[in-house]
Amino acid sequence: MKKIKILFIEDEKLLRTLFEDSIAGYGDQYPGYSFESDATPDLNSAMNYLKENPAMDIIVLDLRLPVGETGMVEEVPEKENGFTILKYVRSDMKFKDTKVMVFTNLSDPETKGEAETLGADGFMVKSKTLPTELLEKIISLLK
Amino acid sequence: MNEIIQKPKRFIFNSLVFKISFFVTLILFISLAVFSFVFVVSERSEILKDIVKNGEVFAHSTVEKIYGDYAQYYIHPLPEDFETFKQLTQTTLNNNKDVIGVNLIAFNGRILFDSGEFITGKATSSERKVQDSQLLQILASDTVSSREIYQNNEWVTEIVVPLTEVGGGHILSMRYLVSNTSLNERMNEIYKQIALTVIPLMVLIILVVVFFTVPLIRPIRGLTQAVEKIRGGDLNVKIDTKSKDEIGQLAVNFNEMSEELKKLYETLEEKVRMRTRELENKNQELNKLNKELEGLKLKTEFLQIINHQLRTPISAIRGYLDFWKTGVYEKFPPQKQEEIKGNIISASEQLAIIVNNMIEALQLEADGSVAKLDISDIDIKGLIEEIYKVDFEKKCIEKKLFFKLNAQDVGTIQSDRKYLTAIISNLLDNAFKYTLQGGVEITIVRDNTTIEIRVKDSGIGLNEEDKLKLFQKFVRSKTAIKISPTGSGLGLYIVKKMTDILHGKINVMSNGTDQGATFIIKLPIHHEKN
Numbered sequence: 171m172k173k174i175k176i177l178f179i180e181d182e183k184l185l186r187t188l189f190e191d192s193i194a195g196y197g198d199q200y201p202g203y204s205f206e207s208d209a210t211p212d213l214n215s216a217m218n219y220l221k222e223n224p225a226m227d228i229i230v231l232d233l234r235l236p237v238g239e240t241g242m243v244e245e246v247p248e249k250e251n252g253f254t255i256l257k258y259v260r261s262d263m264k265f266k267d268t269k270v271m272v273f274t275n276l277s278d279p280e281t282k283g284e285a286e287t288l289g290a291d292g293f294m295v296k297s298k299t300l301p302t303e304l305l306e307k308i309i310s311l312l313k
Numbered sequence: 314m315n316e317i318i319q320k321p322k323r324f325i326f327n328s329l330v331f332k333i334s335f336f337v338t339l340i341l342f343i344s345l346a347v348f349s350f351v352f353v354v355s356e357r358s359e360i361l362k363d364i365v366k367n368g369e370v371f372a373h374s375t376v377e378k379i380y381g382d383y384a385q386y387y388i389h390p391l392p393e394d395f396e397t398f399k400q401l402t403q404t405t406l407n408n409n410k411d412v413i414g415v416n417l418i419a420f421n422g423r424i425l426f427d428s429g430e431f432i433t434g435k436a437t438s439s440e441r442k443v444q445d446s447q448l449l450q451i452l453a454s455d456t457v458s459s460r461e462i463y464q465n466n467e468w469v470t471e472i473v474v475p476l477t478e479v480g481g482g483h484i485l486s487m488r489y490l491v492s493n494t495s496l497n498e499r500m501n502e503i504y505k506q507i508a509l510t511v512i513p514l515m516v517l518i519i520l521v522v523v524f525f526t527v528p529l530i531r532p533i534r535g536l537t538q539a540v541e542k543i544r545g546g547d548l549n550v551k552i553d554t555k556s557k558d559e560i561g562q563l564a565v566n567f568n569e570m571s572e573e574l575k576k577l578y579e580t581l582e583e584k585v586r587m588r589t590r591e592l593e594n595k596n597q598e599l600n601k602l603n604k605e606l607e608g609l610k611l612k613t614e615f616l617q618i619i620n621h622q623l624r625t626p627i628s629a630i631r632g633y634l635d636f637w638k639t640g641v642y643e644k645f646p647p648q649k650q651e652e653i654k655g656n657i658i659s660a661s662e663q664l665a666i667i668v669n670n671m672i673e674a675l676q677l678e679a680d681g682s683v684a685k686l687d688i689s690d691i692d693i694k695g696l697i698e699e700i701y702k703v704d705f706e707k708k709c710i711e712k713k714l715f716f717k718l719n720a721q722d723v724g725t726i727q728s729d730r731k732y733l734t735a736i737i738s739n740l741l742d743n744a745f746k747y748t749l750q751g752g753v754e755i756t757i758v759r760d761n762t763t764i765e766i767r768v769k770d771s772g773i774g775l776n777e778e779d780k781l782k783l784f785q786k787f788v789r790s791k792t793a794i795k796i797s798p799t800g801s802g803l804g805l806y807i808v809k810k811m812t813d814i815l816h817g818k819i820n821v822m823s824n825g826t827d828q829g830a831t832f833i834i835k836l837p838i839h840h841e842k843n
Contacts, residue, residue: 184629184660191653192632195641234621275624297624301632302639 171204174312175225178209179216179255180232180273181247185296186211189230192301200309213251214238217258224264228308231255231290233274233281249276253288260289269311273304330533334526341518349507356503360496361470461493468493532560536567548575611678615671622667622801626660633657670803674786677810686732686814688840690725693764694718697737697755705741714745715752723757726764727840732811739808740768740832747793748772751829764838769831775823783821784809816841 178189186209193205208223210216213235220226233252252274259265271292272285282293291311294304461468470491532553539550550571554564633653636642642650697718701709709716744753751771758765775783779790786806812819817836823829 182625182629184656184663185625187656188629188632191636191645191649191656194649195636195644196639275620297628299628300635302635 172202173204173206174308175227176205176207176308177216177219177223177226177229178207179211179229179235179252180209181211181235182232183211188301189304192305196302196305200305203309212236212238213254216255220255220259220265224262224268226265226268227312228269228271229255229259230271230273230304230308232296233272233276233285249274249281253284256285256288256290271304271308271311273299328530328533330526330529334522338518338522342515345511345514345518349511352507353500353503357500360499360503361491470496528556529560532556532564536560536564539567539571543571543574548578615675618671623664626664626667629660630657630664633660667801667803670801670807674803674807674810677807677814680814686729686840688727688729691728691730691733692725693733693757693766694720694723696730696733697757697766700734700737700741704738705745708745709753712745712749714748714750715754717752717754718757719755720757723759723764726836726838728815728836732815733836736808736811736815736834737766737768739804740834743804744768744770744772744830744832748829759838762838763835766834766836767831768834769829771829773830774826774828775821775830776826780821780823784819812836 176193178186180186180189190207190209193207197203197205208219210219214237216235220229231252233249234247235251235255236247237251252272256270256272259268259270269291270289271294272290273294273296274281275296277295277298285293292307294307461470470493535552539552542550548571551568552564554561554568556564633656636645636653642653645653697720701716701718705716741753748770749772753771754767754769756767756769758767773790773793775790782788783790784805786803788806789802809819812834815836817834819835820833822831822833
């Protein structure tokens with residue numbers, strides 16, 4: 171039984187819940203794997219989480235993330251905050267076995283190209299992806 | 314008027330040409346005066362010499378003129394005694410009508426004779442001895458000299474003729490006194506002569522100077538006037554270029570310059586016109602572009618929001634609905650199933666709120682200040698009570714909150730019922746949503762022109778940053794998101810827009826997080842059409 175540790179970085183609570191529910195619901199469809207997942211809502215909490223828990227198998231990373239908890243949310247946060255996390259993970263040897271799956275609503279080729287350049291292992295557009303498709307992709311990346 | 318009279322005057326005295334001609338005239342006049350003075354002096358000297366020459370001082374043969382200009386006389390034979398000498402002197406006096414007195418000093422080798430005081434016919438002379446020093450002084454002088462002296466109540470001229478040793482006898486000096494009256498008569502002749510010469514000469518000088526100056530002044534004045542005209546913007550100025558001198562050349566150059574200036578000015582005007590036209594065109598293009606850009610910006614903004622906000626609930630709804638399709642839903646325990654259903658409802662609610670608010674905001678943005686208002690007299694207290702009863706009473710009781718409305722004699726206001734209802738509903742919705750304990754209190758205060766509605770809650774409050782951004786679109790406070798994840802960030806933006814449309818003002822007060830918040834809306838009582 172292979173244990174897969176997933177960090178889901180996503181600012182929308184509804185999507186974090188859906189993701190966790192999906193793992194609970196679809197997890198047993200992948201025999202030989204067990205899943206352990208966690209979720210963080212913004213740049214600061216994600217960085218803190220990763221510093222304390224470097225042994226992640228895969229990070230599912232939203233790009234447009236708010237920086238932190240305080241203040242007002244401008245509803246379209248910077249995608250740079252997501253890339254900051256990607257750069258950090260790719261610059262630290264602790265994460266050399268960690269896969270990064272960019273999971274965003276930004277479907278333009280530039281964003282995809284930038285993500286690949288910075289070392290993302292996968293790129294999926296949220297609104298076009300069902301939870302089962304996301305899980306399949308995660309498994310295929312880890313095989 | 315003064316200006317016009319003064320200008321040419323100033324021009325004359327400041328004119329270089331005038332100055333030069335003035336000095337030339339002055340120098341010529343001075344030369345003339347010097348010449349006249351020298352002439353007078355020399356003529357006077359000639360008259361004096363003439364008197365001496367013509368005097369035939371000693372009428373008898375004993376006195377002979379020897380040399381030309383200088384009266385050199387000798388007496389022959391020399392008088393033996395003073396009486397003879399005196400007679401000689403008297404004869405001299407009698408024989409010359411110009412001479413009114415004679416004094417002789419003579420030496421015969423043995424005796425020095427001096428006729429003493431001037432012999433005037435009346436005066437008696439006495440023998441006197443001449444001092445050696447006087448003698449030497451008389452001998453030292455060798456030219457005829459004269460001076461004016463005052464004697465017997467009249468001015469007379471004394472002429473001194475020094476004499477040298479001649480033959481066997483010596484006459485050392487002859488002194489004549491000449492009446493000024495007769496001298497002046499002869500001098501007046503001279504003055505007349507000078508006047509007749511000098512005055513025509515002066516007139517001639519002035520004429521010559523004017524003759525040479527005026528042709529100089531005229532073109533320079535013309536040039537100055539032309540320059541002034543050009544300065545005034547008249548570029549069609551031409552000056553007369555007939556003269557062949559430097560001024561004429563200057564005029565030719567000036568005309569060329571003004572011609573070039575004119576051409577330059579014309580092309581410049583054309584260039585400026587063209588440039589202005591270009592700029593106007595550019596400006597129009599820019600305005601067009603700007604409008605397009607504004608539209609585009611709005612579009613992009615809404616597209617981003619649609620992308621980010623609408624896709625989230627859609628993704629959630631799709632993802633959850635897939636649970637049924639794949640049969641996974643059945644595997645969840647009943648409690649979890651309820652939760653999933655709740656999430657789907659929440660997502661669709663969020664979708665509805667966002668879509669509704671977005672349409673509303675877009676509508677407000679499109680209408681802006683030209684929004685059509687349906688103005689009527691509104692019983693503001695009654696309206697708030699109605700809104701509370703219909704939409705919020707149930708929620709208030711469920712959350713165990715209180716609601717209080719303080720309004721006494723606030724009467725009616727002229728406003729749009731639809732917008733006013735939306736504003737109050739939005740504020741009450743926020744107040745009840747973000748208040749977990751305590752309650753909501755509305756206070757209405759009225760003065761002559763405005764009505765103030767204060768919506769005070771004991772909810773999560775606002776920090777300084779929240780207060781700054783609160784009324785911008787698509788902005789929500791983090792604390793607000795925690796309490797109510799569904800929301801478009803458009804509610805207060807819409808409230809602000811609507812308040813603007815009703816010519817009102819909205820403000821918020823809060824002492825910080827968990828300190829509650831008070832929204833204050835000020836509306837005019839009487840609606841004024843734009």
